[in-house]
């Protein structure tokens with residue numbers, strides 16, 4: 001989804017309030033057949049209906065002229081407008097208020113935190129592939145994780161050092177404030193200083209459905225506790241709202257129309273390796289209502 005100016009929350013609010021069958025039904029007479037609705041295509045001339053709308057997936061597709069998409073695409077085509085205007089039209093219809101100057105600041109902050117996460121993920125990934133990542137590479141190999149998977153899931157390694165990532169991010173020009181908000185560094189309880197949250201851990205970046213890195217999971221390489229550690233819950237990252245593997249598996253989920261649910265990161269990765277790509281993991285929580293409705297957008 002080309003969200004750009006709009007944040008995910010705005011789009012989710014619109015999508016939860018407007019049903020595509022009702023929306024398209026305002027202009028096209030639709031008949032239900034099986035689990036789809038059918039009508040005469042508004043985008044090409046035809047006498048028998050080849051235009052279909054799926055209520056479950058909130059998508060439309062014409063088998064005649066091959067036009068298809070979601071709510072926004074429909075309005076873009078119907079009214080000949082850009083994505084941004086389509087969102088405005090639908091927001092007004094749904095009674096959702098769009099970002100204004102007041103909350104623009106929060107969105108800028110969100111974008112900056114995403115940029116920190118992306119830089120951190122790239123850093124961890126390089127560490128894994130470097131000499132200091134050799135023990136981590138060995139561990140992954142032992143667990144049966146392939147090189148292709150390391151790339152596909154952007155796996156990484158956080159070294160044992162206390163401030164390596166922080167120094168790297170500061171050098172990259174990120175502000176100390178934004179680095180703190182991202183949660184990749186943590187305040188020491190005894191001293192007034194910060195240290196890298198993940199040390200000597202295999203890093204699993206957690207992607208949102210639209211490929212943003214919203215947080216990290218880290219598995220301790222050596223002995224100790226906690227074995228698994230996540231980025232703290234932030235505005236951006238709430239475990240209950242996300243599914244590990246969704247970004248990598250979403251096309252397959254749509255195609256197969258069913259999902260395999262597993263518990264851990266490595267379970268998810270190994271399913272991918274044997275060709276079962278319609279798989280997601282629940283991020284170590286019990287499967288939540290929010291995760292269920294997220295998944296329902298695909299299967």
Ligand SMILES: [Zn+2]
Nearest residue numbers: 041044062065
């Ligand atoms: Zn058509």
